[in-house]
Amino acid sequence: MAPRVLAIVTKEFKDSIRSRWLISFTVISFFLVIGLPFVVAYALGMMAPGIETLISGTTQVVFPFLPLIALPIGSAAIVGERDRHTMELLLAQPISRVNIFVGKFVGIFLAVATAILVGMGVAALIIMEVPTIQYFYVIGIAYVLTAAMLGLAFLISVVSKDRNMALGIALFFWFLFAVLIDMGFLSMIVTMAFDPVYMIPIVVANPLELVRQISTYALIMTPKMMANPISLGQLGLAMVKVFGASGILPFLYTSMTAWVLLPLIGSFVLFIRKDV
């Protein structure tokens, strides 16, 4: 990485890693990852939690916090500079807007990624002693969700007039993903009123639900479970019907890739073209 971009990456990393939101997330996710599997195992009458309990506990309870961290932090990245009157001086330096954008994105991403690694990774180490490859996969999915949320946050940041507006929109999106189009609630309504196939666009519209489904189909569902309509559920049956059993994961991966790339490219293009 060019030294000039590195200067921006370093500054963004330091600024973000000191943020109270990120520190709070690290602590909360650490205790959730440590405690949840035992709570779930106890509720199911098991002696000790297995990897499945850890994965589903993490994706169901810890993942909803990820947009709550990435969206507010990322939403201040561009508009915050404008609000503090530091953007013009930054743009007037011998560095391209591409490098400024990349530096900011990478710096904030690395900070959130570090928080995820510390919060979720260290907790898993304590529980499992030797972490399994599946858990690294969960952390990888968390990184993908973070990248998608940061891309969306940067888009919000570029189009917002001030930091408060950006924060408001960011929190609205978190509420939208974590509460309004939560599958547990919506699937019930859609299944009752329409064909379960209509649940697929709802999954695609919610990156939080997408990563939950990815971790379920990539890590938990065995071929035996895939053959069982009860373990597939209404959504699983609908996806098997549309994509076939082997097409579900590629579809989910493609949808998630679009969630990472589209907002990021959109915010990038707007930032490059926007006047000071």
Next chain:
Amino acid sequence: MSAQSIEVKHVTKKYGKFKALDDVTFDVGKGKIYAVLGPNGAGKTTMFRCILGLLNFEGSILVDGRDTRKEGKWVRENIGYLPQHSAPYDDLSVEDNLKFYAGIKGVKPQRVLETLKDIKLVRFRDRKARALSGGMKQRLMLGISQLSDPPILILDEPTSQLDVQGQLRFRELLGELLGRGKSVIISTHLLREAHEIRLFKGNVLVINRGKLVGSGLVDDFMNKADLREHLLIDVGAYDAQNMLHAVEKAGFKDAEIHKGQIVVACEHGDKFELLKALDVAGFTPTNFRVDEPSLEVAFMKATEAP
């Protein structure tokens, strides 16, 4: 290598239907100082942003022969810019602000200490920028603009935050910069600063409503616009007529008595001479004030047909 530092040719910048700059053309000579005069909203900052390649515009701008739109990075490497409404990072210390910009500009770390000495902020190097006074912040911003020792400096309203000492120090700095062969462009909406530029035999570019309405030596502009100041001296216990004679005898012919005051038209640097001459003649002024002509009036005079 171009003979001019900056060549601005037929530059127009539109925001929707509004023309922030309207067919502006001028050159900036190497090692010269230019005062860009214009009221707030005249288009001065927009012009600087175009020169730095921060805005899209019609026309062309060359910096040392290089197209600012095609080689923006090179241009910004060679121009130190002090934006009018910009600020350092409040959460960073003085030194960390300089280090950050040194990293982006790709200059050696030792330049940070040299710059700290230049801007006289070594003692405050660990202080967060948010805890600095307005003048100190402005010095820090000036330091950032000079970190890479660029050949061209564009300073947008550089003295707006400075106290009297800071302004004096700034005048010294201008002398130093010109002595080192730098090209300097300073924007201001204050005529007082144009007077300062006059001391360096500088040039003036007058912008109003996006148009370049005048250019040339500051001296010529001042003469054409009749930018003399008016000194209003209270007569007090003295005889007004006698005091007026003393004023005229001191060489200030454009003087009159008005509402118990002697009103004298004089050049920016002559006020002290007049007060001293009155004191020698036995009229020690007890009170006086200075009326500066407004820039708007100056524009009207400078741009009216001969």
